[in-house]
Amino acid sequence: MDRRKSLKSIVLGSVAGGLALHGCKPSAETEELVESPKMTYPGRVPLEEELIAELQEEEFLNPHEVATLTILCDLILPGSEQFKAASDADVVGFIEFMAKDNPRYQPDLRGGLMWLDHKCNTEFAKEFKDCTVEQQKSILDTIAFYDPEVPGNERPFEVNFFSLVRNLTMTGFYTTKIGIEEIGYKGNMPNVWDGVPEDVLAQHGVAYEEEWLAKCVDQSKRGVIAEWDENGNLIT
Amino acid sequence: MQIIENSTVYDAIIVGSGAGGGMATKVLSEAGLKVAVVEAGPFFDPALPEHQTQLKWPYESPRRGASTRFRPFGDFDAAYGGWDIEGEPYTQKDGSQFEWFRSRMLGGRTNHWGRISLRFGPKDFKHKDIDGHGDNWPISYEDIKPYYDKVDKLIGVFGTNEGLPNDPDGFFLPPPKPRLHELFYIKGARKTNVPVYPARLSMLTKKLNDYRGVCFYCGQCNRACQVYADFSAGTCLIFPAQKNGGQVDLFVNCMVREVTTDAEGKATGVSYINKEDRKEYKLKGKVVVLGASACSSARILLNSKSKQHPNGLGNSSDVVGKYLHDSTGADRAGFIPDLMNRKVSYNEDGVGGMHVYSPWWGDNSKLDFPRGYHIEVWGGMGMPSYGFGFNANEFNKFFGTKVGGYGDVLRSDAKKYYGAVVGMAGRGESIARKENYCEIDPTTVDEFGIPVLRFHYKWSQYEINQAKHMQDTFEEILINMGGEPLGKKPGKETNYGLHNPGNIIHEVGTTRMGDDPKTSVTNKYQQLHDVDNVFIVDAGPFVSQADKNCTWTILALSMRASEYIVDQLKQQNI
Secondary structure (H helix, E strand, O other), X not given: OOHHHHHHHHHHHHHHHHHHHOOOOOXXXXXXXXXXXXXXXXXXXXXXXXXXXXXXXXXXXXXXXHHHHHHHHHHHOOOOOOOOOHHHHOHHHHHHHHHHHOHHHHHHHHHHHHHHHHHHHHHHOOOHHHOOHHHHHHHHHHHOEOOOOOOHHHXXXXXXXXXXXXXXXXXXXXXXXXHHHHHOOOOOOOOOOOOOOHHHHHHHOOOOOHHHHHXXXXXXXXXXXXXXXXOOOXXX | OOOEEEEEEEEEEEEOOOHHHHHHHHHHHHOXXXXXXXXXXXXXXXXXXXXXXXXXXXXXXXXXXXXXXXOOOOOOOOOOEEOOEOOEOOEEOOOOOOOOOEEOOOOHHHHOOOOEOOOOOHHHHOHHHHHOOOOOOOOOHHHHHHHHHHHHXXXXXXXXXXXXXXXXXXOOEOOOOOOHHHHHHHHHHHHOOOOOEEOOEOEOOOOOOOOOOOOOOOOOHHHOOOOOOEOOHHHHHHHHHHHOOOEEEEEOOEEEEEEEEOOXXXXXXXXXXXXXXXXXXXXXXXXXXXXXXXHHHHHHHHHOOOOOOOOOOOOOOOOOOOOOEOOEEEEEEEEOHHHOOOOOOOOOOOOOOOOEEEOOOOOHHHOOOOOOEEEEEEEOOOOOOOOOOOOOOHHHHHHOOOOEOOOHHHHHHHHHHOOOEEEEEEEEOOOOOOOOEEEEEEEEEOOOOOEEEEEEOOOOHHHHHHHHHHHHHHHHHHHHXXXXXXXXXXXXXXXXXXXXXXXXXXXXXXXXXXXXXXXXXXXXXXXXXOOOOEEEOOOOOOOOOOOOOOHHHHHHHHHHHHHHHHHHHHOOOO
C-alpha cells in the first residue's frame, strides 16, 4: 500500500472531525500533512527542546576518534555490492549523539578507542586507522566474541568495548531508512490487519481455529457503525 | 503576593483531565453545567501535526526512540512527565521504593496507557466475603454494570462475550485476529492449562461514531492516535464535550495547590499556580471534582488545611493517603526457535497491544496467595528502534555456535532471529493495607512551593508468593511453546522479579469509599463524607484493585459520580 495515498484516505476519512474541532478547515494544514509527511521531531516540550539544542552543540568525539570509529563501524557492517555500510547510515553521528545523551558510554568509548591504538602501536607500530584491514581484523578477532555464560561485568574491558560499539552500530544502522529496508520491516503505515498469511502459518506449523476466527472482526464491515442488541451481541 | 481571583463562579471545577476528570467534564458539561478543567500540563491533541509522534520513523528521533527522563517509555511515547519530573520531587520513608509516574498534559496518562480495558467482576467488589482479606466495596457489580455498559458504547472496546464468572461480558467491538507469536502463546498456554481469550482493549476495530476514525493497525497507541481510534481522555471525552457545545473552560499549565473552603467548611473552589507566570490564582465553584490521580488528589486534600479541616480536607477519618496499592507486576521473555527465519513479507503491527490474553484462571483457595493476576503477551516483528540489534546473535548459544563477531554474519543473524522473542507480563491484585500510604512530607516542597508526597509502601508475602507463581507459570508456558526462557529465572533474592510498588502505574485506594465516615474518605458516590460539595473521580476511592487494569472502572465510576452530582445539584442538595 502506498503510504501517502493511504494516509490521505485516512485523513480525509476521519481526521476532518478532529480538525474541525479546532476551527480549521481541512485545507492547507491537511494538504501539507498528506503530500509531504514532514521529517520533523514533533511534540517536544520546551525542556526537551533545550536538551536537544544543548546536546547538539556539544562535541564529544575528536577528529581522530571519528576517523577511527568510522573504520571500526564499517568493519562491523561493511559495505558491498549487496549491502550498505555503517558509514552510509552515519552510524558514527548517531554514536556521537548517544554518547552525549547517555554520558556513561563516554569513558568506555573513548578508552576503548585508545586501547585499539595502543594495541596496534604495540603490535604493528601504527595507529588502528593506519593499519591494513588484515591487521585490524587480527585485533578484532581477539575481542569480537564473548562468552554469554560469563556475566557482562566480568568480561574483559576490550571485549565489552567492542560489544558496545557493535550494539550501537547495529541499532544505529537498522533504525535508518536503509537499515529498515534491509531488515524488511513492513509496518509503520496504515494497514488493515486481517491475520497471518497462509504461507506463513504453514511455514511455522500453526493454524487458526474456526471458532476463534468467527469471533474476530469482519474487515469488510469495519466502516459500518457498531450496534448491539440488549445482550451485547454485535448486530452490524 | 496577592492572589488573583477569577470572578466567574463555575458550577463545577474539575481538577485533572485524565480518565476520571475527562469523564466528569463530558457528563457535567453535557448536562448544561459550566465547568472549569484545571490541568497541570499543556494542551495536547494528537490530531495536530505539531503534536504527532504517530507514524514517525525511528530516524526522526536523534536517539532513535530511546527513553529519556521526560519520556521513560521512549522518545516517541505521547506521554511526557515520567517518574522523575524536574522541580516536582516526591520522597520515601523507611526504605520504600515507590515509583510515581505522572503525565503533565491534557488527557494525562490516558495518552500513554496500554488501553487494556477490563471490567471488574462481581467477586472484585466483595472479596473480603470470599477470602477475609481487605474490605468489601460499599457497592456491588450490579451498581456499576449499567455504567460499564454505557462506557463500552460511548468509548469503544474490543473483546468477546465469554460468560466468565469474574470477567464480565459487555458491549464489545470485534477483536483483531491473533498474530503469529500469539498463536504460539495460545498453544503454549493451553498446554499449561492456562486459558486464552481475545484481548479487551479500547481501540476502534469498527466504526463507533462519525467523530472518531477506525483503527489502521500501526501498533502505536502509546504515541496517541491522530484519528482518535483509541481512547484517551482528551480526544474521546473533553474534545467531544466542547464540540457538543459544552461550557468548558480549559486551564492548562495550572497546578492546583488546594481546595479552598469557607467558614462553614464547605468548598468554595481551588487555588492554583499558573506555571507560566508562577503566580497564584483562585477559581470559584459550587462543586469541586478531584480527578488529579489517586496520589495527587490525596495530596491536594492533605494540603487543604483550614480551621474547619485541621487534618486536611475530608480527612477527619485520618484515612486520606492510606490503603495506597498498585497492581503487582512481574515479567519474563523467551526465545522461540520455531519463530526463527520469519518471512517479512507482511505488516503485522496490529493494534498497539496484545490481541490475546489470559484472565485469572486459578483457584486461590488452593494457593499461598489470595488474589489473582492476568497475563499480557508481547512479541512480533516490531519497528526497529533503539536497542534493536543489541546482542544480535546471543541466541547462537542455544545452538552451540560462537556469539559476537563482526561483518555480514551479523546481518544474517539479525534477520534469522527477528521476531523470535515472546514476552509475558503478569499484572495482579495486591491487598490494600492501611500501612501502605502516602502523606505530606513537611520537609520538602516542589518548585511551586507546594508540600510534596512521601511514600511508605512494603509488599507483603502474599504479593511475593503471587510473583513466584507468575514466574513458574511463565516458564512453563515458554517451555510449552518450545521456547528457551531468557535470563536467569528471578528468584527469592529479587522477590521473584516483583516490580517496585507504583511501577505498574495502577496506584489506587488513597481516598477509599465506604459507608462509615470513620473508616473511609468518600461515600459510595465518591462524595467526601466531611464536605458534601467535593467529589473524587480518579482511582482514589477504589477499595481494592482487582486483577484487572483500573481505567475502565475509573471511567464507569466517574460517570456514575458525575450523574449523581447533576442530580444533587438539580435537587439543590449541594
